[in-house]
Amino acid sequence: MKKKTIFGILAVLVIAIVIFLFVRGNSRTSEAVTVRTGEVKKETIVEKLSTTGTLIPNQTQSLMGTGNVVDVSVKIGDKVTKDKVLATYDNGLQLVAGFDATVTQVNIKAKQADTNAQQGKPSIQLDDLSTLKVQLELSNSEASAVKVDQQAEITSGNQTFLGKVAEKDPVAQSTQSTTGTTASLAAIVTFDHAPENLFAGFDVDVEIKTNTVENVLALPIEALTYNDKNEPIVYVVNKGIAKETKIAIGIQSDKLIEVKSGLSENATVILSPSSDIKNNVAVTKE
Known part of the structure; x- marks a missing residue:
């Protein structure tokens, strides 16, 4: 009788422990933050400068x-x-x-x-309206990125044309306005082929390819954020836990950013991390 009683008590304890662990696990799952994720992959990244220029005669x-x-x-x-x-x-x-x-x-x-x-x-x-070119007025930061012979895309409405940076002034010019003095550096983008149905004097959108890197680790730009020291970080998902990870970054496109160190290929990262995402917070994927 005593052995049966002991075995009965042990059985009840085991069942109680199992139930406790099950409830606790479900509780943790329900407390986990739901997140969207992406992966770190090898990619080609093309960095572009977007600006506006004016069509002028050749x-x-x-x-x-x-x-x-x-x-x-x-x-x-x-x-x-x-x-x-x-x-x-x-x-x-x-x-x-x-x-x-x-x-x-x-x-x-x-x-x-x-x-x-x-x-x-x-x-x-x-x-000479047989062909046109685009006059740019570059800011200080734009001027440092733009170089002669860089490829460009010129867009007007639903038309897009290929071109390149043909000229860049050596010295910026200052202009006076009611809001103060501003300086800009002039540059010229030419068309690879003479465009049709464009008119001098109108503005066009210009995208200049300022840098390209191939076969590098790339991160979805949505995943990038910064800590309180303004250092670039991401949150890596490891066994259902968000891990704050400091990284070094390079050039970026509109969707990707180069990862120079801090992450390995195929790492899973949280996209657009909310304020609920902290180091060691439990997360679950959508």
Whole structure:
């Protein structure tokens, strides 16, 4: 009887322990934070600079005259060839086209004095509209990233064109406005092929490929956050527990960021970690 009683007590204890562990496990599961996750993988990352530029003619000629105008042989929109005489003055002066172009301004009339020089305007303006280029005004941080011959994409509406950085000024220029003085560095992006249905004077979006790395460890950019020391960190999921992990990062695209150290390939990381995510917090995947 005594042995049966002991075995009965032990059986009850075992059952009680099992129930306790089961309830405790369920409790922990219910307390776990639900998270979205991603993986660290080998990728090619292309870093791009997004900015806005203005379409300008490939060549421009501002012709200035002085005296009384005898004859004007062109109007706005006319296409002229190199060496064509555009206007004649009573002092024998002639305004002559320097290249094949389109007339975009005519600020003189026959039998009237030409006073445009005093007003800072051209008598006749010529632009080569057979192809266009993009004028950029770069900020200090943009200027340090942009280099001649970098590839670019130019977008206007639903049209996208390929191009490259063709020129970059050596010195920034300052401009004065009501809000103060700002400095910018001019650069030119040219098209690989002459675009159609684009017009000088309009703005376009420009993306310049400033850097590329291949076959490097890459992290979904959503996973990146920073600690109170402004150090880059991620939360790695290890056996259902979030582990704060400090990392070193490199270049980034709109979706990926290069991991230089701190993580291994195939590591699982928490995406867009909320304020509930702390070191050693229990988590469960969606």
